[in-house]
Amino acid sequence: MAAPRVFISSTYYDLKHVRNDIGDFIRSLGYTPVMHDRGGVAYTQTDTIENSCYSELTTCDIVICIIGNHFGTQASTGDFSITMEELRTAIKNKKKIYIFIAKDVYIENRTYMQNKDSGTFRPAYADNIKIHQFIEELRLAIKNNPIESFETTTDIVNSLKSQFAGLFQNFLARDASLTEAKTAYDLQETTEQFKDLLSSFHKETERMFQFWTEPFLQPTIPFTIFDLCWV
Structure with missing residues (x-):
């Protein structure tokens, strides 16, 4: 490292x-x-x-x-x-x-x-x-x-200890913020994907419903008793 x-x-x-x-x-x-x-x-x-x-x-x-x-x-x-x-x-x-x-x-x-x-x-x-x-x-x-x-050198060392600790803490806070932002982004992306999936499923359901019900909704051809006589 x-x-x-x-x-x-x-x-x-x-x-x-x-x-x-x-x-x-x-x-x-x-x-x-x-x-x-x-x-x-x-x-x-x-x-x-x-x-x-x-x-x-x-x-x-x-x-x-x-x-x-x-x-x-x-x-x-x-x-x-x-x-x-x-x-x-x-x-x-x-x-x-x-x-x-x-x-x-x-x-x-x-x-x-x-x-x-x-x-x-x-x-x-x-x-x-x-x-x-x-x-x-x-x-x-x-x-x-x-x-x-x-x-004295001790003054410098003590100051650097404090400064480096603050620098590391800021890094951790920034890293946590980035992690939270990425989690929120991933959650939003998953939600959008789920919405797209539901929309596709809904459209496919409508298409299948129309496919199976359309023959039963066709208009009936009228006929009379005379048409039966030709049979």
């Missing part, structure tokens, strides 16, 4: 232990964690490691993105990091996304939003203002996917 594939996106060195813990949690559920540092990405000789990560992400069912204090490695295209471009790829491909932002950066982003136009804002926790610019972009682009803050 195929297991859901979960792509874990984050900067590596500063969040290595968080990545490992999340990967172990995903594996404990019977899902398949996809992480470039654990051999989860298929690299090719014809493409860069960066592009291989983007391609592998498109084959996954769920994307977990963890944003910390560090910007990370800049992507080969654009002004953002590889992690940010991975998340953009997930959004573009309409993946199920869960985003977690380090709490100090999450709170600092509010200050950034209030002072971004002043030109004087300097982040104290994020090492690059582009992190806040990207979070702003996420808030505008993502409407139905949660963006949560975290302090």
Whole structure:
């Protein structure tokens, strides 16, 4: 049976232990964690490691993105990091996304939003203002996917447990609704078939009745005593 594939996106060195813990949690559920540092990405000789990560992400069912204090490695295209471009790829491909932002950066982003136009804002926790610019972009682009803050890996694990449980419950409810709809459709179809059968039976009964009664309903040929004399 195929297991859901979960792509874990984050900067590596500063969040290595968080990545490992999340990967172990995903594996404990019977899902398949996809992480470039654990051999989860298929690299090719014809493409860069960066592009291989983007391609592998498109084959996954769920994307977990963890944003910390560090910007990370800049992507080969654009002004953002590889992690940010991975998340953009997930959004573009309409993946199920869960985003977690380090709490100090999450709170600092509010200050950034209030002072971004002043030109004087300097982040104290994020090492690059582009992190806040990207979070702003996420808030505008993502409407139905949660963006949560975290302090420890446990915060992320507990949130994912709740989110996955809700996702599974929604699936069961949707499956039950489809089953009920199919049952109602099958019942309606059976009723229509029964009506057609009754109609055919009624028509056949009328035809047989006419066949057997028609000779008795023919008009009698009149004759007289003189006709009998010729016999």
